[in-house]
Amino acid sequence: MTAEINKGPVVGMRHVQAFLIFLNITTMFIGRLNVGVCVVALTNAETTNPDFPEYDWTEAQKSYILSSFFWGYIFTQFLGGYLCKRFGVKSVMFWGVFGSGVCSALTPLFIGFGEWQAYCGIRVIMGLFQGLVFPCIHQHLAKWSPPTERNRLGGLSHTGIECGNVSAMFLSGMIAKSSMGWPGVSYVSSGIAFLWCALWFIFAADNPTESRFIGEAELHYIESSLKHSENYHKKVVAIPWKAIWTSAPFLALLVVRCSENWGLSTLQAEIPSYMNGVLDMDMKSNAFFSALPFLAMWCMAYVYLITADILLNKNLVTLAVLRKTYNSIAFFIPAVTLVGIGFLSKEQKNYAIALMTISVGVNSGQTIGSVLNTIDLSENHASILMGIVNTAANFVPIATPLVVGWVVEDNTDRTEWQIIFIIASVFFFVGNLIYLIWGKMETQPWNAEDYLQVKDQELGKELASNDAPKKNLSLQINEKTKDDSNATSG
Known part of the structure; x- marks a missing residue:
């Protein structure tokens, strides 16, 4: 015991x-x-x-x-x-x-x-x-x-x-x-x-x-x-840039975070315009309907948190299964509901509000699903990973309205909005699929405090071993030259 x-x-x-x-x-x-x-x-x-x-x-x-x-x-x-x-x-x-x-x-x-x-x-x-x-x-x-x-x-x-x-x-x-x-x-x-x-x-x-x-x-x-080592807090761990940028789990995280931002920015910024233009609803003038999706998101965040705690503490699932399951719920459900919203008419406004609330609410699972994955991959370089991911992901909300402006010429045309929702759904689906295949929840080798020193040592040994045959060949040539010279002079 x-x-x-x-x-x-x-x-x-x-x-x-x-x-x-x-x-x-x-x-x-x-x-x-x-x-x-x-x-x-x-x-x-x-x-x-x-x-x-x-x-x-x-x-x-x-x-x-x-x-x-x-x-x-x-x-x-x-x-x-x-x-x-x-x-x-x-x-x-x-x-x-x-x-x-x-x-x-x-x-x-x-x-x-x-x-x-x-x-x-x-x-x-x-x-x-x-x-x-x-x-x-x-x-x-x-x-x-x-x-x-x-x-x-x-x-x-x-x-x-x-x-x-x-x-x-x-x-x-x-x-x-x-x-x-x-x-x-x-x-x-x-x-x-x-x-x-x-x-x-x-x-x-x-x-x-x-x-x-x-x-x-x-x-x-x-x-x-x-x-970690005893003097860890007193030193600055060197950043293995090449290893980070060539890491499949990190690149999968980068893709899924950008995909999430595309889908969420569509939900948050464009759905109200769609409801105003197509469904004839002024969401911004109704404080309750405007806040409802975010209230659902806040409540669902605690539901995800409590269930995750129970599942992990009782060893019912591994961390990898938990993260990928939560992220799939947070991505796949909005991928479906977004398409569904695009087929609703003015007579079905309540369904549209319900689907929007569900979409935003379940999306809060992405915090445990993928946001915290930066720490899984590397405790030592979590800030660097988050800096890279957030830089890329926050370009997305700038691009999303531009695509909407290019596709949606008539704000009341439902078919044009359906294209926008399908694009967002594809981002949700493909982004999570990449995460399911290549995403990892284990600490990566390049997280090690001495990773770069070890790599340098390995490189030095490799170069030395590669040089050895050349040196031996050179020695053989010199000896052969001496033997030929001696034979000639004899």
Whole structure:
């Protein structure tokens, strides 16, 4: 009978770190997504608080504002992965969120003197700051999460996405209608960001050995479970770029994340337009129907999390089976429902809402299904992997509206929309199929701390062995030459 492992207190510092990441993601999404409400309030004051300035911006100008965040966001994902390995997660995440909070606080001022152009500019800068954060999150989880608890802590952390979506929608609307008006949305967002920075500064640590609050039992439990060298936290592990880019499991992860973003961006950004044009529904004016899919997504995230915990703890499935099953549910069901939505008429609006809610709700399984796979492949380089994946995946929401604009010439033509939904379904299906075939949930050889040194040694031995026959041949030729010379002179 084996002795029970002492994991420390029921709520330890590893749980505190996961909760801080949850709050971090929620905070970032509130700052990122409040722009939808703000743009409406800024261009139609009667819908919120008419006591604040109103601007006459065109649809094109409003679309620039809505997308400008991602112009900056896509360019610092990779940088964030590198910086947190070089300077530590705590510092990079702090400045990423603090910078985002400053941008929120300055937004009303910028709009006042530069209107929509300045609004775009400050959103781009906010995107640059927030782009640093997500790669840090995965590196932090890799250093704080024992392998047996990784799904639980990682899954709980990432439910901040759904919480942020719902919070941004409800909080922003209520604030804009209050006496604070649309400027209050930015001020509250910045206040939440600064509050998080204070909590992070006090309680966060780059790794368990640097935490001021962790107990000996929990420290030993985490560090012994991760199985790395004693001086691991004091050195920067060299990045095996070639091995990463030639790794089939990593490339499968890259493909599936890009596929997911294509399908989800279609669900989130284009379905409301379809329902408005084809089904004659104004989803944006109905707060309940707008929030319903995200509420379903938030609830389903916990369903996935709890069932995953039970299945893994009772050894009913392997991690690989769990991830691929969850990801298949999150991809294949929306692939079918998207096509189904395209065949519904105006008389079947309720079915359309139901299918949209199901599609978005079940898609939350992709967090446990594939998002956390970066840590499976490499604990040491999780931030780098996430930086690469997020850079590629966040180009997709920029491309999706362009394809829609090219295909859908008449917003009320259902057949044109069916093409869009079929394209998204193909991305969902093919992306997950590639993940099922080539995706892996085991630590890759190139994760080893001394991987590059070992490869260099192996290369040196190979070169030496390849040179040996040449040296022997050269020696034989010299000896033959001497023998011939002696024979001639004799």
